[in-house]
Amino acid sequence: MTGRGGERRGGWRARLPGSAAPARLEGRAAVLRVYGYMFHRYRRTWRGTITSSFLYPLMYLLAMGIGLGHLVNHHLAGASSPVGFSRLGGVGYVTFIAPGLLAATAMQMATNESTYPVMEGVKWARTYLAMLAAPIEARDVQRGQLLWIATRVAISGAVFLAIMAAFGDVLSPYAVLALVASTLTGMAFAAPVAAFAVTRENSTSFPIMYRLGIVPLFLFSGTFFPITNLPGWLQVIARVTPLYHGVELCRALVLGQMNAASLAVDTGYLACLVLFGVYFGGRTFAKRLAQ
Amino acid sequence: MVEARGLTKRFGDFTAVDAVDFRIERGEAFGFLGPNGAGKTSTMRMVSCLSPVTAGELSVLGMDPRHEGPRIRGRLGLVPQEDTLDLELSVRDNLYLYGRYFDVAKAVLRPRVESLLEFAHLTDRGGDKVDDLSGGMKRRLTIARALVSEPELVILDEPTTGLDPQARHLLWDRLYRLKQDGVTLIITTHYMDEAEQLCDRLVVMDHGRIVAAGSPPSLISEWSSKEVVELRFASGRQEEMAGALGGFAERVEVLPDRVLLYVDDGDEVLLKVREAGIRPESALARRSSLEDVFLRLTGRSLVD
Known part of the structure; x- marks a missing residue:
């Protein structure tokens, strides 16, 4: 060390190559440094995620669409009532559920990615704590994690959409925007769930949340049948759940049956949830990580 | 480098650090000696800007942790009490990715990682998963990792707790080399031999207070x-x-x-x-x- 006023060269440093670049706050934003770590780490571990990201959606489409869909289509075609296919927006069963599944799998994946990996970061592997020793703050960790989850959800959404297109279930060029919609749906879950997950000491509440929250939403938010089939009071509940709006949004875009008012309501509702989660999570992450 | 006056940390009703004063000069190895629960780690967490100061004054590298936490952390190297290595990744990746947290340029980082592997005696383990390393190796890697941003001040919280004597001596040797090279070290420990070996000056902490301060020989001649x-x-x-x-x-x-x-x-x-x-x-x-x-x-x- 030479001098006392902040000059910081010499000594052991001189032996290390590239001594000219001290850490500073300029340069990449802290959020991107967190994101960069997750991206780099995923490059080492991505193989293990193929099943959940790509194969599950494909299996759902095959089972529900080809298997169950055949029965449903047969029934609707032979229906004596004038309703028939119009109940499904005038399309076959697979085409009806595919965009719903797009939204529902985004929800599932986002929820999964914002529970266990957050617990991993804060407690099991303590990777968040390593980040905080650098010029990175708790809210940067939160936002970097969310950005990474959004990337994962978007990638698997893109694959899902491509499979749908291959099956002939994409009816409108606006389907490209369904990728944004499904990612938004995922983040409407991920942001608040991560905010909650970071406050936990262990993972016991995660399966409960999944069983009491995610599974009922998956089944009753209009993914597999129009919610108008539900009793009135359940319809009311379904309409206030986030997944319902995600499903509606994705379906409208994929089938090309858009209506400006519902698009605005669905998008606004989901965006509010994301904003709430980001704001609330900024506080819970800071509270947990900076004591 | 670091100056504290009346520094206090409270968790609810519990006072972990009770109005301590100390001053750490550039280039010295400064120790916090005390039993578990004396308030050493809480003090370190405040100095590393990881934990907000409850009361009192604290200045680190001439800055206020309250307002310039990230800027200060950018110039610190931190060796926490419990390792925060990524066990799934290789030794080399751990160093590299940690350097990226500090935004060290890739071209600068690659050769630096190699020289740190050498510093930590881990050159031939660079490609191995961290999970496969021994406790002493992990600890050396954590120390090497803390140096990846070329910090002016390195904070070590119980660097050798839980290690066998051989691993401890190798680690002391590395820390001694750092000290020789002019890096300011802050070390907490409950091992008196560690404090005597490494520290130029130290404070003795008990129940959140500093009960004595000085160099190891002066403390011994004053109190024993x-x-x-x-x-x-x-x-x-x-x-x-x-x-x-x-x-x-x-x-x-x-x-x-x-x-x-x-x-x-x-x-x-x-x-x-x-x-x-x-x-x-x-x-x-x-x-x-x-x-x-x-x-x-x-x-x-x-x-x-």
């Missing part, structure tokens, strides 16, 4: 005698024998398993004790250590 005679008697008889030994030393301490006599010349006193017909089961004369200082100041041992 030159030498110590340790006498071990049959269990349960230490207290009783201590009474008979009062005349031989300026001060007598009774521990559960032995009696300590604080004296100027240990061998001479040992001889006198034998002449007086006192027969301990074992006897030993040694130089005073920081352990004796701690015992004197708090009435308790450092490590039980």
Whole structure:
């Protein structure tokens, strides 16, 4: 060390190559440094995620669409009532559920990615704590994690959409925007769930949340049948759940049956949830990580 | 480098750090010695800007942690008490990705990672998963990782706790090299030998307070005698024998398993004790250590 006023060269440093670049706050934003770590780490571990990201959606489409869909289509075609296919927006069963599944799998994946990996970061592997020793703050960790989850959800959404297109279930060029919609749906879950997950000491509440929250939403938010089939009071509940709006949004875009008012309501509702989660999570992450 | 006045940390009703004052100069190795729960880690977390200051003044590298936490952390190297290595990744990746947290440019980082692997004696393990390393290797990797941003100040929270003697000596050697190279070190420990080996100056902490401060030799000469005679008697008889030994030393301490006599010349006193017909089961004369200082100041041992 030479001098006392902040000059910081010499000594052991001189032996290390590239001594000219001290850490500073300029340069990449802290959020991107967190994101960069997750991206780099995923490059080492991505193989293990193929099943959940790509194969599950494909299996759902095959089972529900080809298997169950055949029965449903047969029934609707032979229906004596004038309703028939119009109940499904005038399309076959697979085409009806595919965009719903797009939204529902985004929800599932986002929820999964914002529970266990957050617990991993804060407690099991303590990777968040390593980040905080650098010029990175708790809210940067939160936002970097969310950005990474959004990337994962978007990638698997893109694959899902491509499979749908291959099956002939994409009816409108606006389907490209369904990728944004499904990612938004995922983040409407991920942001608040991560905010909650970071406050936990262990993972016991995660399966409960999944069983009491995610599974009922998956089944009753209009993914597999129009919610108008539900009793009135359940319809009311379904309409206030986030997944319902995600499903509606994705379906409208994929089938090309858009209506400006519902698009605005669905998008606004989901965006509010994301904003709430980001704001609330900024506080819970800071509270947990900076004591 | 670091200056604290009346520095206090409270968690609810519990006061972990109770109005401590200290000043750490550039280039020195400064120690915080004390038993578990003395407030060392809480102090370190405040100095590393990981934990907000409850009350008092703290300045790190001339900046206020309250407002410039990330800027300060950018110039610190932190070795936390528990490793935060990514066990799934390789040794080399751990160094590399940690460097990227500090936004060290890739071209600068690659050769630096190699020289740090060498520094940590881990060159031939660079491609291995961290999970496969021994405790001592992980600790060396954590220290190497803390150096990846070329910090001016390195904070080590119990760097060798839980390591075997050989691993500890290798680690001390690395820390000694850092010190030689002019890096300012802050070390917390509950091992007096570690504090004596590495620290130029230290403070002794107990119950959140600083009870003494100085260099290891000055603390010993201020708070203890030159030498110590340790006498071990049959269990349960230490207290009783201590009474008979009062005349031989300026001060007598009774521990559960032995009696300590604080004296100027240990061998001479040992001889006198034998002449007086006192027969301990074992006897030993040694130089005073920081352990004796701690015992004197708090009435308790450092490590039980």
